[in-house]
Amino acid sequence: MVEEISHLCKGLKLTEEEQQDFHLPEEEFTLAQDISNSCLVALVALDREVNKGAFKITMSRVWNAERGISFKDIGRNKFLLEFHSSIVRTRVLTGQPWSCHRSLICIQECTGRLALKDIEFSLEPFWIQLHDLPFPAMNRRMGEKLGASAGKVIMVDVDEKGRAWRGVLRVKVLLDLSKPLTRGCVINVGDSRSWIPFKYKRLPPFCYHCGIILHTQLSCTRRVSDGSTYATSQLQYGPWLKADPIQKPRFHKAQSNSLEGKASGSGLQASSDDQGSNFGGNNTFQ
Numbered sequence: 305m306v307e308e309i310s311h312l313c314k315g316l317k318l319t320e321e322e323q324q325d326f327h328l329p330e331e332e333f334t335l336a337q338d339i340s341n342s343c344l345v346a347l348v349a350l351d352r353e354v355n356k357g358a359f360k361i362t363m364s365r366v367w368n369a370e371r372g373i374s375f376k377d378i379g380r381n382k383f384l385l386e387f388h389s390s391i392v393r394t395r396v397l398t399g400q401p402w403s404c405h406r407s408l409i410c411i412q413e414c415t416g417r418l419a420l421k422d423i424e425f426s427l428e429p430f431w432i433q434l435h436d437l438p439f440p441a442m443n444r445r446m447g448e449k450l451g452a453s454a455g456k457v458i459m460v461d462v463d464e465k466g467r468a469w470r471g472v473l474r475v476k477v478l479l480d481l482s483k484p485l486t487r488g489c490v491i492n493v494g495d496s497r498s499w500i501p502f503k504y505k506r507l508p509p510f511c512y513h514c515g516i517i518l519h520t521q522l523s524c525t526r527r528v529s530d531g532s533t534y535a536t537s538q539l540q541y542g543p544w545l546k547a548d549p550i551q552k553p554r555f556h557k558a559q560s561n562s563l564e565g566k567a568s569g570s571g572l573q574a575s576s577d578d579q580g581s582n583f584g585g586n587n588t589f590q
């Protein structure tokens with residue numbers, strides 16, 4: 305017990321007053337739940353300090369909530385977002401991934417009993433396009449199976465019968481940001497094997513050396529440790545992993561625009577994804 309406390313307070317010798325134990329009652333968690341449910345925590349994955357003012361103004365505008373979100377700084381490039389409307393909060397959550405000036409904004413809910421500083425931002429949802437699939441494989445079952453090679457599958461974009469009718473099969477996957485992007489998978493069709501390339505929507509800058517999203521090849525620790533150089537190494541990753549926007553049929557245009565304006569639910573998510581260009585590209589950080 306003494307050793308445990310010593311470890312907790314990093315070796316400090318506690319006074320009698322400091323050794324008192326305080327118990328946080330369960331009702332405090334219950335009372336705090338409503339507040340937690342109106343908040344999100346955001347981390348701008350940028351290797352320099354973000355311009356906080358610009359970030360707040362830009363993202364309030366992007367989320368269409370100029371007076372609907374309170375931003376509180378809680379650390380380097382980290383913000384506690386308090387939403388005055390659950391609709392906006394849902395829109396932000398379901399519209400992930402977000403980015404600003406081409407930097408990924410990692411977003412997590414304030415659930416559990418963690419201190420804000422201990423919330424991890426290692427998992428983020430991304431839409432993946434699975435290309436060149438045989439037509440019989442354009443379904444939910446295959447989407448779940450193949451998408452799982454990239455991360456935890458959240459949903460597959462199929463119709464009510466579980467079929468996809470686009471040129472690609474779209475799967476929303478929770479990516480582990482500490483791992484390299486999965487570039488595709490091999491499927492066996494009869495006696496032949498086929499490579500199924502994966503392409504990612506709204507992919508922020510990532511490392512073309514090791515395929516990890518949270519840094520670029522210029523700051524790649526793996527590149528430094530294995531001694532390779534940017535000029536001589538044969539890059540295994542590249543911009544070809546970014547998905548092009550899928551063009552919607554013209555007669556659907558009016559309908560999708562109106563959905564985008566309301567921005568909620570799974571149908572909207574698909575529209576949001578199909579905007580293609582990274583809205584953050586126009587935003588500026590200093």
Ligand SMILES: [Zn+2]
Nearest residue numbers: 511513514524
């Ligand atoms: Zn790297």
